[in-house]
Amino acid sequence: MAPRVVVMGLASDFGCQVQMTNIEDDLLDVLGLIDLSYWQLASSGHMPAEYDVAIIEGAVTTTEHVELLKRVRATAGVVMVIGACAVTGGIPAMAGQGDLEERYGCVYGADGAEVACGRVSPAPVKSVIDVDYEVPGCPMDTTEFLRVLSRALQGLANRVPEEPMCAICKTKENICFLDKGEICLGLFTRTGCGARCVTLGRPCTGCRGLAKDANVESAMKILAAKGFDVDEVAERLAVFNTLEEAFCR
Amino acid sequence: MFFRVMESSRLPDLVRGFAQDHEVIGPVAKDDRFVFATIDDPAELRLDYDTTLLPPKKLFFPAEDQLMRFRVADNEVLDDEVFAAPRVLFGVHPCDINALLLMDNIFLKDYVDPYYKARRDATLIVGISCVPSEECFCNAWGTDEAHWGFDIFLTDLGDRYFISVRSVKGAELLDDFVETREITDADTADFQRVTAERKEMFAEDLDTSQLPLLLDAKFDSPVWDALGERCLSCGACSMVCPTCYCFDVRDDLAPDQKTGTRSRLWDSCQFSEFSAVAHGQNFRDSRASRVKYRYYHKQWGYLSKFERVLCVGCGRCARACAANITPREVVSALAKGGFE
Amino acid sequence: MTVANMFKEPGANPYRPWPARITSIIDLTEHEKLFELRIIDEKVREGFQFDSGQFVELSIFGVGEAPVSISSAPSKQGFIELCVRNAGDVTGALHAKKCGDVVGLRGPLGRGFPFAEMKGHDVLLVAGGLGIAPLKSLINHIHDDRHDFGTVTILYGARNPSEILFRYQFDMWKHRDDFNLILTVDEADESWSDEVGRVTALFDKIDIDPDNTYGAICGPPVMYRYVIDEMRKKDMDVDKIYMSFERRMKCGIGKCGHCGVGHQYACIDGPVFNYWEAMNLQEAI
Numbered sequence: 097m098a099p100r101v102v103v104m105g106l107a108s109d110f111g112c113q114v115q116m117t118n119i120e121d122d123l124l125d126v127l128g129l130i131d132l133s134y135w136q137l138a139s140s141g142h143m144p145a146e147y148d149v150a151i152i153e154g155a156v157t158t159t160e161h162v163e164l165l166k167r168v169r170a171t172a173g174v175v176m177v178i179g180a181c182a183v184t185g186g187i188p189a190m191a192g193q194g195d196l197e198e199r200y201g202c203v204y205g206a207d208g209a210e211v212a213c214g215r216v217s218p219a220p221v222k223s224v225i226d227v228d229y230e231v232p233g234c235p236m237d238t239t240e241f242l243r244v245l246s247r248a249l250q251g252l253a254n255r256v257p258e259e260p261m262c263a264i265c266k267t268k269e270n271i272c273f274l275d276k277g278e279i280c281l282g283l284f285t286r287t288g289c290g291a292r293c294v295t296l297g298r299p300c301t302g303c304r305g306l307a308k309d310a311n312v313e314s315a316m317k318i319l320a321a322k323g324f325d326v327d328e329v330a331e332r333l334a335v336f337n338t339l340e341e342a343f344c345r
Numbered sequence: 346m347f348f349r350v351m352e353s354s355r356l357p358d359l360v361r362g363f364a365q366d367h368e369v370i371g372p373v374a375k376d377d378r379f380v381f382a383t384i385d386d387p388a389e390l391r392l393d394y395d396t397t398l399l400p401p402k403k404l405f406f407p408a409e410d411q412l413m414r415f416r417v418a419d420n421e422v423l424d425d426e427v428f429a430a431p432r433v434l435f436g437v438h439p440c441d442i443n444a445l446l447l448m449d450n451i452f453l454k455d456y457v458d459p460y461y462k463a464r465r466d467a468t469l470i471v472g473i474s475c476v477p478s479e480e481c482f483c484n485a486w487g488t489d490e491a492h493w494g495f496d497i498f499l500t501d502l503g504d505r506y507f508i509s510v511r512s513v514k515g516a517e518l519l520d521d522f523v524e525t526r527e528i529t530d531a532d533t534a535d536f537q538r539v540t541a542e543r544k545e546m547f548a549e550d551l552d553t554s555q556l557p558l559l560l561d562a563k564f565d566s567p568v569w570d571a572l573g574e575r576c577l578s579c580g581a582c583s584m585v586c587p588t589c590y591c592f593d594v595r596d597d598l599a600p601d602q603k604t605g606t607r608s609r610l611w612d613s614c615q616f617s618e619f620s621a622v623a624h625g626q627n628f629r630d631s632r633a634s635r636v637k638y639r640y641y642h643k644q645w646g647y648l649s650k651f652e653r654v655l656c657v658g659c660g661r662c663a664r665a666c667a668a669n670i671t672p673r674e675v676v677s678a679l680a681k682g683g684f685e
Numbered sequence: 686m687t688v689a690n691m692f693k694e695p696g697a698n699p700y701r702p703w704p705a706r707i708t709s710i711i712d713l714t715e716h717e718k719l720f721e722l723r724i725i726d727e728k729v730r731e732g733f734q735f736d737s738g739q740f741v742e743l744s745i746f747g748v749g750e751a752p753v754s755i756s757s758a759p760s761k762q763g764f765i766e767l768c769v770r771n772a773g774d775v776t777g778a779l780h781a782k783k784c785g786d787v788v789g790l791r792g793p794l795g796r797g798f799p800f801a802e803m804k805g806h807d808v809l810l811v812a813g814g815l816g817i818a819p820l821k822s823l824i825n826h827i828h829d830d831r832h833d834f835g836t837v838t839i840l841y842g843a844r845n846p847s848e849i850l851f852r853y854q855f856d857m858w859k860h861r862d863d864f865n866l867i868l869t870v871d872e873a874d875e876s877w878s879d880e881v882g883r884v885t886a887l888f889d890k891i892d893i894d895p896d897n898t899y900g901a902i903c904g905p906p907v908m909y910r911y912v913i914d915e916m917r918k919k920d921m922d923v924d925k926i927y928m929s930f931e932r933r934m935k936c937g938i939g940k941c942g943h944c945g946v947g948h949q950y951a952c953i954d955g956p957v958f959n960y961w962e963a964m965n966l967q968e969a970i
Contacts, residue, residue, distance in 0.1 A: 591942030
């Protein structure tokens with residue numbers, strides 16, 4: 097029997113679910129392998145009570161999310177998180193820095209705290225429940241999504257590339273942004289997207305999260321020695337990696 | 346080996362001649378750097394290039410290389426053919442020619458690698474003389490000159506090329522497409538002068554005489570710990586290296602999960618997972634041990650088997666390393682027991 | 686022609702696995718199974734000659750490859766046995782296979798134990814945990830050629846009785862007088878009547894003739910140094926102590942670089958090295 101799959105979104109722009117629709121060429125093949133019971137972006141129905149695989153996009157930002165995730169974990173045999181928001185907390189996590197109450201006030205006015213009742217500091221899914229598979233990136237890469245889904249269907253363990261972006265970037269014969277005097281976060285960022293941004297002419301934004309192999313301390317020293325503003329480097333890193341332990345200030 | 350002389354103005358004729366039956370690949374500009382790419386017009390060729398971002402290994406052992414297609418149900422290979430069209434690699438520096446000879450020891454001996462071999466067999470090599478840049482240290486290994494490993498080699502004498510002819514195929518193509526003449530004593534004298542002048546242009550000599558011994562005797566040197574602290578474990582050095590041949594193998598299933606491809610991808614001993622085994626044991630889990638291994642293997646491991654070091658002094662790793670870890674620095678620090 | 690040489694033939698593709706059928710699966714412990722495999726191509730199957738200590742690359746398309754040492758004896762032909770722990774993608778996928786399923790094999794690969802050189806001598810085999818897998822091949826080969834060997838001593842240790850592999854065979858062998866077999870576990874239970882403690886502690890219980898004895902060791906990486914110390918205390922020669930190293934032998938043919946150990950590659954220079962060689966190998970023990 098094909099595994100019953102549900103796709104749901106927490107706090108995010110649903111960009112990664114849109115990416116799923118962009119698989120067009122292969123989508124029918126993929127749908128042939130699974131029983132897609134619910135897809136938040138594309139379904140009008142309700143989530144079924146039982147399913148085997150939960151694909152989750154977005155960061156956890158409310159107590160409702162927390163409760164939902166606990167139910168999902170109790171129901172699904174396999175939990176896969178997709179996109180930066182779900183994997184590292186991504187951009188939403190930036191909002192959790194500093195005084196949340198004060199921010200609610202800025203956004204919602206005097207009754208902010210009351211209006212925003214039930215909000216929690218934005219966090220990745222793994223901070224609430226165990227996660228089996230991850231597809232990082234903003235948005236996630238469709239090829240990687242298919243690869244990870246394939247591993248999940250085969251029952252193979254999650255495998256996240258540990259090394260920084262630079263190696264694959266070199267294989268594309270890109271000219272290093274650091275040599276051109278521009279900040280690039282490839283030194284810090286886990287590989288797996290084929291250095292797509294740099295190959296298209298933009299520095300790496302670090303959307304895939306921190307590489308386990310990254311030498312953050314040395315990289316910061318090196319960037320400083322090359323004359324880059326390390327505060328600016330840290331600020332750029334914070335866009336997707338606020339909650340990565342190595343940067344927690 | 347025999348020699349011919351060709352007027353410099355004939356070079357486009359030679360390139361066009363080769364292009365009749367071959368894909369011509371040579372150095373072209375990419376911003377302020379250079380890459381090996383297919384040449385459609387001889388004017389694109391930049392034989393004055395310093396070095397290319399990636400070495401010619403990418404043409405014989407691509408960064409991602411499909412080995413075979415398979416069917417899952419019965420674990421059967423569907424196809425493992427390798428298609429290699431005839432081509433000319435035009436304008437290869439001596440260091441890179443020597444690097445291919447070092448790669449040959451790995452891929453063409455013992456268990457012959459059919460993918461590398463097919464591409465190697467289908468490729469003619471036209472060498473070109475060069476002028477050392479700041480990072481070059483090929484003279485330290487004696488790889489500053491190529492004595493074999495090419496079909497023809499062009500030494501630039503200014504108004505003409507002094508051509509060394511190595512292979513029958515090279516001789517034939519040269520004869521077919523371009524007017525050359527016998528060498529004279531004056532040509533040989535100029536060749537000697539140009540070669541001698543080039544030798545003078547290298548930066549200070551790098552003393553590598555005791556390196557294999559030092560690598561063993563100072564295996565626990567604190568120099569490696571200091572380098573380990575700096576190393577970014579990014580693997581850039583391995584990717585741009587003309588002699589790094591390590592690879593990983595990956596299976597990818599088609600979307601319907603019924604068939605798939607097995608591919609190999611360039612890998613680096615600088616990645617933490619490189620030496621880990623299934624049970625969780627990692628034989629090189631510190632950056633220091635991995636930086637050390639790269640040098641240990643290149644300057645001693647390979648040497649112990651093939652009597653050559655696995656480095657040609659092209660300087661690419663020195664340029665690619667954001668942490669500025671260079672062979673020149675590593676070798677001298679190891680000899681002196683510390684950094685200056 | 687032997688299969689080992691077929692891989693080296695011009696035009697051969699040493700990366701292409703041979704289809705092999707699983708003809709038997711025995712559950713050994715909670716985590717280990719013994720697989721019997723028969724290469725489907727008859728010519729290849731019959732040419733498959735190997736040495737104890739050699740390995741194969743087990744290939745499951747869609748998942749990958751993993752190096753596995755051969756557990757059956759070279760004297761038994763037509764099939765090979767692999768003792769496999771469920772520890773990763775490939776071994777996990779193999780554990781999920783059923784009898785009759787087809788997997789891929791490349792090999793035999795690497796350098797095994799010097800059986801011919803060992804003949805005419807005493808042999809002391811020391812195994813820890815899964816390290817029994819390659820030694821089982823050597824033990825059974827010696828068994829099939831028993832009259833060519835002197836005293837044969839086998840010391841085998843595991844963490845607990847449930848992790849002792851091939852117990853069905855070893856329980857029978859304990860009573861034989863042509864093999865001096867001693868089993869030990871770190872933690873015993875009520876079913877255990879053999880030794881308790883580290884395998885190195887068993888050296889007090891054995892007598893060996895150091896000038897005439899070959900050693901063979903395989904076990905977890907931490908074990909080697911201690912076992913070698915015991916063998917050296919018994920005055921065994923450095924070049925008669927052989928050991929098999931586990932490294933990440935990915936291609937198995939000296940190309941991919943993953944199994945580098947010091948200046949050598951475990952896949953083509955090993956995985957079996959003698960102690961003299963190992964002493965000269967950085968990072969080995």
